[in-house]
Amino acid sequence: MITRRTLGKGAAAGLATATLAAPIAGPAYAQRRGGEVVIAQQAQPPSLDAATTTAQASRNINLHIYETLFARDEAGNPMPDLAEGVDISADGLTYRFGLRRGVKFHNGKTMTSADVKASLERYGKVGGSAFIMRPVEEITTPDANTVVVKLKEPYPGFIAGISSPRAPCAIIPEEEAGKAANQIAVIGTGPFRFGEFRPDSHVKLTRFDDYVQNTNFARRDGFGGRKTVHFDAVTIRFMPEAGARTAGLQTGELHVLEALAVPAAQRLKDDRNVRAYEMMPWAFQTLMMNHAQGPTSNVMFRRAVQAALDMEEIMAISTDGLFRLTHGWQHPGTAYFAGDIGKELYNLKDQARARALLRESGYRNEEVTVLADSSFSNHKATGEVAAEQLKAIGVNVKLVVVDWPTAFNQRTRREGWHLWTLMLGIEPYEGPYGVVGFFSGHQPVQHERDAGIEAAQAKLTTSLAEADRKAAVADFQRRMYDQAIAVKCGDVGIVQATRANVANYAPYRIPRMWDCWFS
Amino acid sequence: MLRYTLGRLASAIPVLFVVSLVSFAIIALVPGDMASEMAGPSATAEELQRLRVQLGLDKPILQRMLEWYGALLRGDLGESVLLRRSVTEAILERLPVTLGLTFLALFFSIIFGVLAGMVAAVRPNSWTDQGVMALALIGLSLPDFWLGLVFIWAFAVQLGWLPTGGYVPFGENPIGWLRSMAMPATALALTQMGLLARMTRASMLDVLRQDYVRTARAKGLPGWVVVFRHAGANVLVPIITVAGVSVGILLGGAVVIEQVFSLPGVGRLIIGAIQRRDYPVIQGGLLLTATIFVLVNLAVDLLYAAVDPRVRYGK
């Protein structure tokens, strides 16, 4: 009981003194202040109730409005945001959060521990990643600025979970937390407040003038840190046509693009009015396989698929040329990256070996359905290319391209599909829990639980020692390749872009509209 | 007249009932539901199921149908959870966009179509006539959404004259509205322009063969004067007929054009609702579109009676 781990507090205290000398209302600030910035994104947000959705279109907007107890820093590691920090007991069962004082909601109310408790409890019911609240036994509020979370069993992924932007565990006022999914009034503590939502047109946000900055930090850092808003308002427009978005950036109608098409970025390389920011890696491109139905239930057949695929062709076409051929189920350079495990089985493009494996599997020309959706163009392209490659080794492929809800609905069933294309963006960024979780638990994506993966997942989610958890992720990756559970095609990159007069912009998981301004 | 109008309105009720059945059939057939849109691309099967129960999507379709008809009798088209507003509100805020686009396109096609038809008819079988009519025929053979893409490429990007998409409300900035509508309305109008040009030419030729026009010509009046003074009015009736049909076609074409130009109109609302499986919006949207269709057809018939003294309704 002597060893206590403290996250955040020490570092925060050190920084606080350093930042006292840096007042925000200097002359430079006054000069930069003002202006309405226009962002364009492809899709419209399915929800402005941050907790309920994992959609990027919502995240781009919601993380300007809402904040979380812990956020992620620039490198993707958890950092305190609405919390001052957390004390975790040595047995890993008690999390004691001290809250930042005087934080204001957009409705003028001051945030207290009651709001936090209600928000966390709501997350367990409606949250997109609600499973992170499953180990929670009870949440108590000893005083207005302290929240204590008691767990039933150790769960080292808890802080990673509540700090994740996947479906953010946003802190909202207690009186909103009683409402069902998507029924809340859009009220958070973030630097922007919700203005209006015009479906198929735009969302408008305005600067929250009573925003309480996190003075524990000196500058913006990932989704947290000290956020300073210069713009008066942000308009996020929904524009389905890529060409129209690019043209809008060229003509100056739009200032920021969530993603600029790669060919367009190449064309605009020399355009002095446009700045492009490449983000690599942004996501995994994957091919999931259904183990509940033959022939993909047969590991030999899955290995044949693994051996046949030419990842360079798949990635070059599906990403328009912005990709990286990496085998890892975590990003290189992050804490849980498992090194070269499985690399010898990645991107073999060995047709002879694939055919031999196919024979060995006893494949008798059964129809194999490759499921893709037309709503995400890289999903569709991946499916088309993979289908052609599998045809080339003699698989009787049926390519099914439908819209997103149909594809998604199909893949949740045990029959009717064999391979399914999916880009995983936020999960690898989150760390190992989401990625491993995708293939384990009650309803793994492959529909049949794999003992090796389950064991790795159990070790990952309960081990208090980081070394054990890293070993678990290595086990996971080994199993993924050895059993050809699913196929990682490669890493996808994207290009964010702004007009040249958007100063101090830094690309990130969302286009952050704080700490940048019109020059 | 009033009786005729009321009769027509009453006969619309069974039509609209069929429409509502069709929209339920579509919903019953289409796989997947709103939860998969809301949960986002990487949601797990478990997350999906939880949302589904919360949104009440696990109710059987018959129950939803009865509830919907019940609410409809109270004038309530339901709520869209995804759009955060009532279906009525969602449609009403889109209507000005679609109607603006449709009627601007109609305006363009009448002005240019009728003009082209008249020019062609003044000297039948001349080079001008054949040229204009060939253009008209080509115009009505082009896919309108494709033309929209070409326009964006040419006028917005290469020349930089017009915005690439998006909507500026008329009340906010009339010039901006016209700029945002110019390309979509033209792309949409081209087909109907061709149609109206052909129609105008045909009826002009009919009229010009009539005796009184021949007399006027024989008196030595110049061709243009004859065309405008004598033929103009008599050509109006068939043009209104065609224009009436055109409104319907333009409303349909607007569905795709709104996609191409990112216009937040009713067509994009309904297509989006189908893609997102937003059931109340699909039902309400289709019902309302059909109602507008019926009303437009009625209006055309009434206008027809007003212009042509030979047509009398409902004695």
Added chain:
Amino acid sequence: MASEAVDGAAPRRVGVVARALGHRGVLIGLTLFGAIVLVALFADWIAPHDPVRNNFRYRLGAPNAIHWLGTDRFGRDILSRIIHGTRVSLRIGLMVVAATGIIGALLGALAGYFRAADGPIMRVMDGLMAFPGILLAVSLAAALGPSETNAAIALSVAYTPRTARIARAAVLVVREMEYVEAARALGAGHLHILARHILPNSLTPLVVQCTYIFALSILAEAVLSFIGVGPPPPTPSLGGVIADGRDYMLEAPWISLFPGLMIAITVLGLNLLGDGLRDVLDPRMKVEMR
């Protein structure tokens, strides 16, 4: 366009085929459409490349000596895709014409001939016509799932009311003709009268309408593909090729540009043919139904 061609009133005795072939519009239309049909029939021989063959080293390539119309994001040859695409588009058009022609004629004949059937049938037709046709087709295609047949089914449902109305109107006229009265007086059954006397004499407007429906279907297939509910990849349809290029309109406009022109040529041919047939077969018909 071509009404003056019959102004000279061709002698009645000359056969319909001869008259049609003497009509300039029919001739041009037939040539254009015939050429497209030939392209579709012999696509395998004409196309310079395999339309589904990827080449990731030559993505979004501009037109050149090897790829006359350039390549798409997969590095596939656009010209070959267009040539094969006409096949899919024509197949869909043909299916729609067959379905709307037969079902529409039957429904229309029933409604026109049997007074009891008239109300219910025509109310359903009115209901289907009460949306913009394309909206109905898109909704149905989305509901049925993307496939060539489903696209054809969706378009057939949307366009059948047109043929049904025309057939009904024609039947209403023919029904009162003397020879039908005579047949009835001779004790001929309903079926016999419908099949032997009424349908053959209502065919003319139907044939003309079907030409237009063919043209409409080709345009509408492109819309379905553009919205994402058309025939699935990799088999190209003309609309599908346009849709493939929509994201690359600024960098590789050739992808969408050329298939659009191909559609325009096909539709132009069909429209000319329809106008010409209308002139030749029945000069009194005036209002075009589009």
